[in-house]
Amino acid sequence: MKTVLLVEDNEDDILLTKLACERSGIPHRLDIVTDGYAAVDYLTRTGIYADCTHHFLPDLIFLDVKLPKRSGMEVLEWIRGRPKLANIPIIMLTNSSDPADIHQAYKLGVTSYLLKTADAEEFKNAVRLILKYWILLNMAQTSDLQYSFAN
């Protein structure tokens, strides 16, 4: 099963994303870390993740911009600088529509930039579309090469 890593510190946003993912009807595993350092630990299997039994890299990362300890941009830059992790699609899922943030994210190698919506129903639909695209349609290097447009 494909794994999505959510890097998010806001409890409400975590809950909303978790529920939207569960209700998407698209099978996946959702792992959650709540700050930039924890994201690095998770991706390198160090710290509290050293004994983690789940050894696969995530197939997709949802990354918030504003995070404690290490910002989303720093985490993005760190990931893209590591050859083993560099090919994982990273989706910035954020409240920031600041063009400077958007530009910087793309320059640092973000795969896609998405704005969170305050409307819960709209957010749920958006998450379903996002998961459908990234889990069922788009080919990713880390995944099994399951396809397709058949549905």
Place this chain on the structure above:
Amino acid sequence: MKNTILQVEDDPNDVFLLQYALIKVGVNDPVQVAGDGQEALDYLAGVGKFADRKAYPLPGLVLLDLKLPYVMGLEVLKWIRQQPGTPRIVIILSASGQKTDIAAAYHLGANGFLVKPAEAGKFQDMAKAIKDYWLTQNIPPAEVAGAGAPGGSR
């Protein structure tokens, strides 16, 4: 806002099928076509007739085939990522989903990788995926004044 799509594809059949599919799923953005890799580079750099940005606007989205005459798709992608200015969204549309191609494409900075369906009828599903995700959900980088023309025609 109308967002030009640049389709880089040498197979006229696939050009037709995708354009037809995009229209059928309701994409109204203008689609420009580059028939080989060199033409794609000329278009993006604004060389020759492509210097006229009114007629050939810089695309917000590039749909890039991998196997192209003259300059291969991955070379085009590499060139795009080396340019200063506004980053372009580049989606690879490939006939095959070979792992090495996928890895190379992401390594060079592709935003997405879709496998072209073998059946003509499925092109609309691919077009819908492009519309629903890349043209609806995704926030593209804004054009930065004076920095948008790689290779510089301004």
